[in-house]
Amino acid sequence: MFKVKVYVTLRQSVLDPQGVAVKHSLHTMNYNEVEEVRIGKYLELQVKSTENLEQRVKEMCEKLLANTVIEDYRFEIEEVVPS
Amino acid sequence: MFKVKVYVTLRQSVLDPQGVAVKHSLHTMNYNEVEEVRIGKYLELQVKSTENLEQRVKEMCEKLLANTVIEDYRFEIEEVVPS
Numbered sequence: 025m026f027k028v029k030v031y032v033t034l035r036q037s038v039l040d041p042q043g044v045a046v047k048h049s050l051h052t053m054n055y056n057e058v059e060e061v062r063i064g065k066y067l068e069l070q071v072k073s074t075e076n077l078e079q080r081v082k083e084m085c086e087k088l089l090a091n092t093v094i095e096d097y098r099f100e101i102e103e104v105v106p107s
Numbered sequence: 108m109f110k111v112k113v114y115v116t117l118r119q120s121v122l123d124p125q126g127v128a129v130k131h132s133l134h135t136m137n138y139n140e141v142e143e144v145r146i147g148k149y150l151e152l153q154v155k156s157t158e159n160l161e162q163r164v165k166e167m168c169e170k171l172l173a174n175t176v177i178e179d180y181r182f183e184i185e186e187v188v189p190s
Binding site (some may be wrong): 025031033034045046049050053055057058059060061062063064065066067068069070071072073074077080082083087088089 | 108114115116126129131132136140141142143144145146147148149150151152153154155156157160163166167168170171172
């Protein structure tokens with residue numbers, strides 16, 4: 025069994041209005057040290073052992089989990105040792 | 108300047124219908140090795156140097172970035188070296 029952690033972030037050139045809104049809220053709360061906020065997605069997948077896991081996760085990201093026109097992604101694969 | 112990476116995830120006891128929908132989509136696409144999908148948020152903050160940064164980030168998470176009734180959070184603080 026593997027745990028796959030996928031991070032999907034907006035490309036730097038893409039505006040992030042949700043991040044801007046959160047930044048403004050933080051400023052209202054006197055956290056003025058915050059200069060920028062970017063909001064992305066974090067996915068955790070539990071995956072059974074399979075051949076070509078890395079390649080298959082890459083496909084899942086390209087086809088479904090990330091919109092590669094406006095988003096970047098990266099992932100980490102960890103083996104889950106049964107306890 | 109610091110980069111703060113915040114990971115917000117649903118608590119394990121909380122249903123994640125969005126994750127279930129993504130899992131079903133992956134199965135439809137023949138990625139049947141995926142057993143569970145949980146979807147969370149990933150935030151990147153650019154923060155100016157300040158006293159008690161770790162404590163202040165913890166407060167931001169508790170007050171705004173995470174809903175601690177149903178979500179867990181963790182964060183990492185990295186110093187950004189100007190290039």
